[in-house]
Amino acid sequence: MAETLTAFGWVVMLSMIITLWCASIVALKKTLSEEDKKAELITQQGAIESYSPRALTELREWIENHPNDPYREIAVQRYNECVETLKEIDEPFYDWNDSQISDLEKL
Amino acid sequence: MEEDTGLARDQWATRFGFVMALVGAVVGSGNIWRMPYVAGMNGGGAFLVIYLVLLYLIAVPGLMAETLLGRYTQSGVIGAFKNFLGEGWSEGLGLVVVIVNIGLMSYYAPVIAWTIYYLAHAALGTFYQPGFDPTAFWAAFSGSPLLVVGLHTLVAVLVGFVLLFGISDGIERVVKWMIPALVVTLSAVAIKGLTLPGAMEGLAFAFNPEWEYMTDANTWIAALGQALFSTGLGWGIALTYGSYLGKNDDVPLGGGLITAVGNTSIGLLAIFTVFPAVFAFGLEPTTGAELTFVSLVSIFPSMTGGYIWGLLFFLGFLFATYSSGLGITEVGVTTVKEETRLTRTQSVIAVVGAWWLLGIPSAYSSEFLGWMDFMFGNFGLPLATLMILILVGWVIDSKRARILDLNHNSDVYIGSYWDPIIKYVIPTVMVFIMGYYFATNIEDPRAISGLALMTGLTIGSILLMQFIRRGKTNEPALTPGGD
Numbered sequence: 297m298a299e300t301l302t303a304f305g306w307v308v309m310l311s312m313i314i315t316l317w318c319a320s321i322v323a324l325k326k327t328l329s330e331e332d333k334k335a336e337l338i339t340q341q342g343a344i345e346s347y348s349p350r351a352l353t354e355l356r357e358w359i360e361n362h363p364n365d366p367y368r369e370i371a372v373q374r375y376n377e378c379v380e381t382l383k384e385i386d387e388p389f390y391d392w393n394d395s396q397i398s399d400l401e402k403l
Numbered sequence: 404m405e406e407d408t409g410l411a412r413d414q415w416a417t418r419f420g421f422v423m424a425l426v427g428a429v430v431g432s433g434n435i436w437r438m439p440y441v442a443g444m445n446g447g448g449a450f451l452v453i454y455l456v457l458l459y460l461i462a463v464p465g466l467m468a469e470t471l472l473g474r475y476t477q478s479g480v481i482g483a484f485k486n487f488l489g490e491g492w493s494e495g496l497g498l499v500v501v502i503v504n505i506g507l508m509s510y511y512a513p514v515i516a517w518t519i520y521y522l523a524h525a526a527l528g529t530f531y532q533p534g535f536d537p538t539a540f541w542a543a544f545s546g547s548p549l550l551v552v553g554l555h556t557l558v559a560v561l562v563g564f565v566l567l568f569g570i571s572d573g574i575e576r577v578v579k580w581m582i583p584a585l586v587v588t589l590s591a592v593a594i595k596g597l598t599l600p601g602a603m604e605g606l607a608f609a610f611n612p613e614w615e616y617m618t619d620a621n622t623w624i625a626a627l628g629q630a631l632f633s634t635g636l637g638w639g640i641a642l643t644y645g646s647y648l649g650k651n652d653d654v655p656l657g658g659g660l661i662t663a664v665g666n667t668s669i670g671l672l673a674i675f676t677v678f679p680a681v682f683a684f685g686l687e688p689t690t691g692a693e694l695t696f697v698s699l700v701s702i703f704p705s706m707t708g709g710y711i712w713g714l715l716f717f718l719g720f721l722f723a724t725y726s727s728g729l730g731i732t733e734v735g736v737t738t739v740k741e742e743t744r745l746t747r748t749q750s751v752i753a754v755v756g757a758w759w760l761l762g763i764p765s766a767y768s769s770e771f772l773g774w775m776d777f778m779f780g781n782f783g784l785p786l787a788t789l790m791i792l793i794l795v796g797w798v799i800d801s802k803r804a805r806i807l808d809l810n811h812n813s814d815v816y817i818g819s820y821w822d823p824i825i826k827y828v829i830p831t832v833m834v835f836i837m838g839y840y841f842a843t844n845i846e847d848p849r850a851i852s853g854l855a856l857m858t859g860l861t862i863g864s865i866l867l868m869q870f871i872r873r874g875k876t877n878e879p880a881l882t883p884g885g886d
Contacts, residue, residue, distance in 0.1 A: 299604045305611035312610075315455055316668040318662060324422065327656040330814045331418040331509035334651055344651065351810035358806045372809050 306358055345381045348390040352400075354377055359403060376402045413570040414649050420575035423582040425452060425644050426665040427472075428730025429635030430585070432514055432722050436695045438633065438670035439677045440688050445615025445625045451609075452665075453623060457630040461832065462663040462690060463638045465788075467809060467817065470658025472644025475808050479738035480639045480869075481793075483646075487798050491872045495865030496790045497548055497738065500639040502860060503783040504734040505754065507638075509762035510775040511731065512562075515724045516554035516766065520544060520612045521696060523716040530700050530713055537700040548767045554771040555766040556759065562728045562753040567748055570647045574729050581722045586669065588719035589676045592712050596679035599706070605678030606687065618846065627832060632780070634663045634668065637788020637833075646737065654815040660815075669723070676716070680706070696718065703712040706879045714752045732758070774849060781840045782853040789833045792825060801825035 336385065337344045347355060353376065360370050379400045382388060388397070415421040442450050476486040481497030488496075524530060530537070544550065565573045596602055616622040635641065645658055677699070681688045684702040688694065703713035735754035741749050765772040795804055801822040809817050815847035 300605060303606050305607060308451055308612055309606065309610040311758055312671055313452055315792065315826060316664055316671050320665045320668045323656055323661045323664065326815055327422065327661065328418055330656075331801050338651070346476060346651075346812050347810060348813070348816055349814070350816050351806075354806050354810070358803070364648065365803070367803060367807060372813065374807065 299372065331393045334389060337385075337387060343381050343385060344358045344389040345378050345385070346374065347390070347397055351391055356403070372403050405513050414647050415652075416571040416575055417579075418652070419867040420571070421648065421652070422661050422665070422727075423578040424574050424730070424824045425658065425662045426669075427578045427582045427585075427642060427722075427726030428555060428584075428640045428644065428733075429633070429662060429666045429727070430669045431633075431713060432518075432695075434666065434670040435589075435673045435677065435723060438629065438667075439609060439674045440825065441625055441629055442674065443688055443742065444506050445622045445680070446613040446619075447608060448610045448612030449614055449616040451615065452612065454626040454630055458625055458634070458663055461627075461829055462634040462636055462826065463628045463659045464821050465631075465659075465792060465829050466634060466641050466662050467655050467659030468801070468804070469637060469639075469641040469791055470645035470648075470654045470662075471804060472791065472795055472799075473642040474648045474652065474654055474658075475804075477646050479643055479646060479741050480734060482613050482824045483642055483739050483791075484794060487794060489804070492865045492869045493741075495861070495868035498864040498868055499787050499861050500787045501735050502740050502864065503787045504639055504731050505758050505761065505781060506775065506783060506861060508728065508731045510765035510779070511728060512549060512758060512762045513555050513557045513725070513772060514560045514574040515721070515728055516551055517544075517696060518721045518724050519554055519557065520550075520702060521700070522714070522721050524701075525710075525713040525717045528710060531704045535598075535704070537697045538689055540700070541697050544881055545769055551766045552763060555762055558728065559755050559759040560727070562732055564750050565729060566732060569747060570733075574711065574733065575687035576623050577729070578726050580728055583760070585719045585722040585726075586672065587726075588715040588722070589598075589669070589672045592716045592719070593672060593675035593679075595706065595708070595712050596676060596683070599679055599683035601683040601685075602679030604678070605682035605688075606675075608682065609674045609678050609701070621744050626834070627635065627836060631788065631836070632784055633830070634666050635730075636663075637791045638731070638784060639787060639791065640730040643734045644730065651812050651886055653812055654809060655817050656814045658863075702795045750804070776832070777849050778853045778856055781844075781850075782857045782859075784839065785837045786857050789830060789837075792833070794831045796826035796830060799884050860875045 308372060334344055355375050355385060359368060359375060365371075381401050382392060382397045382400060415424070415857040442454070447833055464861055472483050476483045478486060479497075480500040481494045484493045484497040487493075493636055524540075529535065529540075545677050564579050567573065568576070596605075631637075640661065647653065648654070648658075677694070678688060680702055681694070683696065684705065686694075686698045686702065699716065700713070703716070706712055732751075732754055735757070736747070736750045737743060739753055740750040743750070745753060795801060801824075802819070804825075805819075809821070839852060841850055
């Protein structure tokens with residue numbers, strides 16, 4: 297057995313540190329700052345939208361492609377709530393721009 | 404204590420509290436004594452590379468699925484199954500998960516008891532007395548059933564006491580400082596270990612890759628087992644803790660990524676904590692529990708400032724095991740409170756009392772404890788994981804679950820790659836692992852009895868719930884938090 301770390305050993309060790317410790321810290325920092333941002337927006341304007349532009353587009357496509365799905369009603373309800381909130385609030389939580397919001401219509 | 408009004412469901416007070424609770428629940432003794440030597444015995448760096456790939460590919464998406472199930476249904480495990488499959492036989496599948504957790508806790512509580520005993524003696528300075536023999540000390544302790552059963556009872560009291568206060572006032576209040584303290588204590592011991600002469604040999608054992616292991620099926624099996632089971636995937640803990648999330652909370656980051664990666668980060672920290680010291684003192688690194696309770700105890704007295712390092716190590720070890728005990732027990736408490744007329748206080752007493760009683764044989768005999776670990780570790784937990792993941796992947800449908808709920812209030816967008824992982828990859832892997840364990844242990848009578856026990860448990864639970872709910876309708880509730 298080798299008594300010291302080989303070059304590959306160093307690479308593995310540093311890769312583990314980056315992909316585990318650094319990833320954990322970055323993810324924790326992100327989720328805590330997002331929580332603060334959500335709380336601040338809810339305090340200021342009473343509500344935040346619940347889907348990002350990409351997620352809401354995907355939800356709409358899914359609703360349109362699954363007219364008989366037993367969960368369609370919930371999906372439409374969530375879609376409409378999100379659109380309604382976006383039209384009411386001043387500052388969205390996700391990365392929405394004004395033209396994207398004005399193009400949205402409830403189902 | 405939490406009021407049993409039954410009107411409002413408790414919630415995590417902070418995001419940090421939820422994340423710490425979930426990480427604390429899945430970080431346990433296995434991270435400290437198992438992860439380092441499994442890596443070392445399976446090709447070191449080669450194993451870690453495989454493990455890392457499987458962690459991100461399987462464990463992270465799987466934990467997202469389980470947490471999502473809890474947040475969507477706002478229910479414990481039985482309620483989650485009932486929400487999608489209706490009352491009756493399907494609730495039996497949730498009951499299996501509860502029973503597996505009670506069985507698991509029955510033999511995990513004695514491990515917490517060992518840790519309390521060693522922490523107390525680390526504080527008293529017993530390990531530093533002249534002529535101290537760690538092997539004889541361990542034999543005397545484990546051969547004293549009255550003492551172990553007494554400490555097992557103390558664990559029941561300590562776990563039950565915190566759970567009586569509920570989620571935000573009980574679990575969250577404790578883990579918010581306990582998990583950061585665990586990281587600090589292990590880091591302190593790791594820094595000390597890395598400064599010892601010969602420490603690099605320990606790191607070489609753990610990290611130098613032996614590439615031939617990459618093509619060995621056993622390495623992949625070992626990495627899969629570690630990635631799935633050490634992250635707590637499918638135990639019902641992420642589901643239960645997820646059920647206490649608020650409507651604006653995110654699932655993918657906290658419930659999936661941070662839990663899996665944070666758990667493994669502590670496993671990596673354990674490598675730095677344990678191996679440098681083990682190799683510096685020429686100890687055998689592959690002895691499992693003995694490594695902690697015999698080998699490491701023997702080296703602290705030889706280290707400068709050994710008293711403080713030993714104390715910190717066992718303190719960290721206790722935090723790891725105790726926070727797991729809270730999570731494992733809460734799975735049963737939440738479900739019993741929801742599915743019976745018992746208050747939370749009565750549910751805590753019922754669940755803790757059940758595992759305390761079942762745990763007496765494990766506290767009395769370490770052989771029995773090993774048998775329970777074989778049964779529940781190799782057959783019970785994979786069964787629980789399989790049922791929860793099939794519920795999300797096939798009954799709800801992973802694509803529908805992702806579009807409708809996973810990306811709802813999410814801090815990060817999860818793409819369509821997630822769908823086949825939940826629907827096909829994880830169930831296939833679970834069936835393969837269970838089959839592999841059975842095939843490789845077919846001559847071991849415990850394998851036959853393990854399979855028979857789990858089959859009987861599943862059928863018995865289904866029949867029991869069918870009998871209890873007899874006469875009721877089987878219409879699934881399709882609304883979030885459907886109860």
